[in-house]
């Protein structure tokens with residue numbers, strides 16, 4: 001299995017958006033459907049953007065890949081969402097979704113799940129149109145840059161959301177700590193950082209290609225987020241029985257979801 005770091009250029013060249021979505025989110029057979037990760041993240045995002053009180057003008061979604069599920073709850077409480085990913089193909093895929101082009105991956109099951117959580121079952125079409133109105137821009141991003149969105153300079157955001165990206169983008173724990181500071185620079189003081197990551201794995205497979213994962217654990221994340229000038233407001237763990245075909249496992253087979261509030265720049 002892959003052991004060396006597969007950086008951003010490998011994503012640019014080898015990461016196939018559709019293959020990734022089918023493998024991990026495909027109805028019934030998707031890895032994240034079967035192991036409960038998708039519902040874990042959707043339930044926590046719903047909690048964060050309702051009872052959790054996280055809302056505002058701007059949310060930046062860092063490393064969305066071709067996925068939109070992670071924005072379905074946020075689009076009810078943010079005026080604007082900006083999606084920011086490194087690869088051209090992922091951004092192009094999101095742009096196609098925004099244009100409601102035919103033949104794209106069908107997110108209906110995830111949209112329905114979120115509508116059910118919101119007590120608005122049957123509003124699947126309206127929910128997707130709401131997200132299409134709220135997701136205003138899809139921009140290039142490299143989280144290892146001090147300004148991850150350079151050359152774009154945005155107003156400070158009320159929230160930065162990142163799911164399953166940082167463990168892919170960082171070659172080591174020091175880089176991860178620096179990336180947290182980079183993401184913090186995008187946020188207002190009092191703004192929220194929302195991270196969901198896979199713990200305890202070194203590699204995943206998508207479209208027959210292997211991509212490295214920085215091996216993370218709860219203790220490291222708690223310390224790194226706190227040391228980056230945040231106070232952790234919510235932290236949930238999902239013990240998972242990873243699909244051994246798709247992931248190379250170390251230990252701590254779990255996923256984490258955390259919400260932290262920015263106290264200061266560091």
Ligand SMILES: C[S@@+](CC[C@H](N)C(=O)[O-])C[C@H]1O[C@@H](n2cnc3c(N)ncnc32)[C@H](O)[C@@H]1O
Nearest residue numbers: 008063064065086087141142143163164165169
């Ligand atoms: C496993 S995918 C996560 C996709 C999605 N967030 C999800 O929840 O399934 C990892 C993403 O990280 C992005 N990525 C890798 N290196 C990056 C970097 N240096 N800066 C920004 N994004 C990066 C890739 O383009 C890819 O879209």
